Amino acid sequence: MDKMLEEAVTAIGTPNIALIKYWGKRDPELNLPTNSSISITLDETLNTKTSVLFSDCFKGDRLFINGEAYDLKDTKNEKTAFTAKVLEHMRGLAGTEAGALIVSKNSFPTAGGLASSASGAATLCYAVSEALELRLAPKELSIVARRISGSACRSISGGFVEWRKGSAADGSDSYAESIANEEHWPEVIDIITLIEDKKKKVSSSEGHRRATETSELYQIRPKIADRRVESMEKAIEQRDFEALAEITMKDSNSLHATALDSFPPILYLNDTSKAVIQRIHELNQHEGATIAAYTFDAGPNAQIITLKKHKNKVIDAIGEIISKDRILVVGQGHGPRPLPSSESLLGDMNLL
Amino acid sequence: MDKMLEEAVTAIGTPNIALIKYWGKRDPELNLPTNSSISITLDETLNTKTSVLFSDCFKGDRLFINGEAYDLKDTKNEKTAFTAKVLEHMRGLAGTEAGALIVSKNSFPTAGGLASSASGAATLCYAVSEALELRLAPKELSIVARRISGSACRSISGGFVEWRKGSAADGSDSYAESIANEEHWPEVIDIITLIEDKKKKVSSSEGHRRATETSELYQIRPKIADRRVESMEKAIEQRDFEALAEITMKDSNSLHATALDSFPPILYLNDTSKAVIQRIHELNQHEGATIAAYTFDAGPNAQIITLKKHKNKVIDAIGEIISKDRILVVGQGHGPRPLPSSESLLGDMNLL
Structure with missing residues (x-):
């Protein structure tokens, strides 16, 4: 058990607010936009914290958001659907079939138009990549985040962020990156x-x-x-x-x-x-x-x-x-970052 | 005095409701639209009644709307400005300099987005044309009504009315006419x-x-x-x-x-x-x-x-x-029509 807990990763990420909006998809499956967009990644006043633990001992995956259990086989729920996609994709990259335990908490109301889904999806991508020791670069993380939740791809980087729409049919050139970090114009x-x-x-x-x-x-x-x-x-x-x-x-x-x-x-x-x-x-x-x-x-x-x-x-x-x-x-933020294990959400749960 | 009163004309007209909207002008001075529009001329449930009397004895013009006196020299007020324009234009056509007494009454609140201005302007054009014995045809009336109040040109005819935007710079081909009268589809x-x-x-x-x-x-x-x-x-x-x-x-x-x-x-x-x-x-x-x-x-x-x-x-x-x-x-209406002298609004006023 100790070894497994040591592998747990906890991360924090934040919403972004678009100045030029993402509105309309040229490919709804891959979330490829019809136009480029620009946003500000926000500081941690509003945030998502996500702890992820992979283990070969787990039978299947378990997901808890704000204390509530979600069924990852429920493809109609946006959150479970995108979590399942991230797990499938990242496990593929890592070459593992380990089960995942994911515990996530938003510091703010979901579905109130406050981009909780962007914050949640970006944090999830980052945390899963770290937990599987993939350490994906921002570009790769942004592409995964885009696929699961569109504008989430902009929450991967800090400060002023541009999501270039790209033109490739597979979306390989449609990702976000910082055009001016949070030090450029913090006012x-x-x-x-x-x-x-x-x-x-x-x-x-x-x-x-x-x-x-x-x-x-x-x-x-x-x-x-x-x-x-x-x-x-x-x-x-x-x-x-x-x-x-x-x-x-x-x-x-x-x-x-x-x-x-x-x-x-x-x-x-x-x-x-x-x-x-x-x-x-x-x-x-x-x-x-x-x-x-x-x-x-x-x-x-x-x-x-x-x-x-x-x-x-x-x-x-x-x-x-x-x-x-x-x-x-x-204020402006820097995108997802790891939290010390003392901040792990797994301790909150009676799961292990 | 008797002769003058015999010359008074009273008319009733109505608003119209646009199904395809007039929105945007290629010439704001002449109210020439950027697109053609289609409306329904409404029945007399909501109406404007207007009495007009011309006389060489009048020094200047007088206008009363809903019991209130308006100064026809006030070019900033939409109603006085368009009344002055109609008088100038129609007196020119009739070759007279007689003064006008105009008394008008809306059966419904003005400026509530209920096209009172279209109803008022169309009725005014019709009544002035009749009072000066010009007996302008609907096309000519529509052009005058358009110049003073845009969509008023559609209230000149009955049933379903189309205002063709036209292309002439002087607006001579921008007027409204009935495309199906109120008998075509009264449902x-x-x-x-x-x-x-x-x-x-x-x-x-x-x-x-x-x-x-x-x-x-x-x-x-x-x-x-x-x-x-x-x-x-x-x-x-x-x-x-x-x-x-x-x-x-x-x-x-x-x-x-x-x-x-x-x-x-x-x-x-x-x-x-x-x-x-x-x-x-x-x-x-x-x-x-x-x-x-x-x-x-x-x-x-x-x-x-x-x-x-x-x-x-x-x-x-x-x-x-x-x-x-x-x-x-x-329901649907037929556009402005004369009212018998017993309906004259001039009798309401202590003006003569």
């Missing part, structure tokens, strides 16, 4: 609001599908987004916050516009989201400069990108709309 | 909801401008809308309600998508609008057929296009969301 922060913590009514997978298949306006979005990626690269390189902010807002609006143009339409934003959008435009107008940008993933929760020095102004502005205990200030 | 009705009766936060003029100038997705909307016009013509000709309904919903969504993609974005829909959209899709799914279609102009008020036989089902469905005293069933 940029993300203020996360939790407007709604219910499960999404329309999943982002369904959103991707419906936009590409039914929205006529969507047909030009990939080109528009790719042009924005180029402008965003420059804005990041030159630390031009006004440019970054304007592109961020426009790209978020564009995603939600094509969702609304889908059929049946998807309206992820609600009246509170709408009030935040208006409030941020008023704030920028009042300041005579673009000091904050809203962005929304496939849900109503606003994330406000701003600079550290404007933090209080932004919180005061949106605090008129959203209770302050549902507002969280998050 | 089609409009169920109007009054979700919000406040003045619009962003006017439709500003919406047109912002979409054409700032929305990148908008750039392909004119082509999409023109294709829908062709499909809609067929649906109307063949009395194919499912086709009519699906195109109607898609085109409304497309307008609101490009509004959301504008910068700053415009979100005319609110949570109640969203609930109505969802409810109509559920109703259609439950029926196994498309029996109803929502459509929204530049505001949150849903209008539901359906067939007479489904009226109660639709009212029951949306009655779960909107109080029934804010729901109005409206």
